[in-house]
Amino acid sequence: MLSVKGVHTFYGAIEALKGVDVEVAEGEIVTLIGANGAGKSTLLMTICGVTKARRGTVSFTGKDITGKRTDEIVRHGIACAPEGRRIFPRMTVRENLQMGALTSDPARYDHNLEVAYTLFPRLKERENQRGGTLSGGEQQMLAIGRALMSEPRLLLLDEPSLGLAPLVVKQIFEAIRQINAERRMTVLLVEQNAHHALRLANRGYVLVTGQITLTGTGKELLENPEVKAAYLEGG
Numbered sequence: 001m002l003s004v005k006g007v008h009t010f011y012g013a014i015e016a017l018k019g020v021d022v023e024v025a026e027g028e029i030v031t032l033i034g035a036n037g038a039g040k041s042t043l044l045m046t047i048c049g050v051t052k053a054r055r056g057t058v059s060f061t062g063k064d065i066t067g068k069r070t071d072e073i074v075r076h077g078i079a080c081a082p083e084g085r086r087i088f089p090r091m092t093v094r095e096n097l098q099m100g101a102l103t104s105d106p107a108r109y110d111h112n113l114e115v116a117y118t119l120f121p122r123l124k125e126r127e128n129q130r131g132g133t134l135s136g137g138e139q140q141m142l143a144i145g146r147a148l149m150s151e152p153r154l155l156l157l158d159e160p161s162l163g164l165a166p167l168v169v170k171q172i173f174e175a176i177r178q179i180n181a182e183r184r185m186t187v188l189l190v191e192q193n194a195h196h197a198l199r200l201a202n203r204g205y206v207l208v209t210g211q212i213t214l215t216g217t218g219k220e221l222l223e224n225p226e227v228k229a230a231y232l233e234g235g
């Protein structure tokens, strides 16, 4: 469904991605793990068109989307909940969700709002509260809910568990499982919380300084001694 081939992405002279290949098949949850600065966010940004690849291609459902504008990519069926959530702090929960629906069919709005509220009842309870006054976990729910408003086929999630308490992390991972199992959305998940993410994922990739060094099923990576030593011990 998603095919990233030989992607090189630069920030000025810094080569953040050095020829990355990643495949995501329809219906999968695929996770990308890696240390700080490995290039995980850069890969998601490159897929959704915020950052441009200098070389290589990104294709989605057989169409080349390399270098397209983000709004065009959203129309193709990809949505992103970015790192740091990037919700609109002065807008209410409901207005934030409306922003996620800008590119989608207005006839689907009520349905998609219902999907977001069913998944995260807390958002419904707080629909008139300003985004900036939500807790970290609620803001993450809002960022995911907003991404769901475009009814994507592929959902990109950048470190959804970052900075959240263990119980909230559990809720967020359970929501991701439901989005995949019940809403039939394909998920590409970037995480530093490797243990949770690999348990949830069908497959995973390890990114080290801009290159994929390992790939396998979630189970294989969880049992891999290098992964254990670098990403799981003490975690």
Ligand code: ATP
Pocket (backbone or CB within 6 Å): 011, 014, 016, 034, 035, 036, 037, 038, 039, 040, 041, 042, 043, 083, 192
């Ligand atoms: P983290 O988990 O800390 O967010 P990451 O794996 O997502 O890390 P990226 O944010 O993709 O890593 O960063 C990859 C590399 O690119 C890093 O060396 C980073 O310093 C560099 N980089 C990222 N954004 C920029 C930018 N806007 N300008 C210059 N360099 C950048």
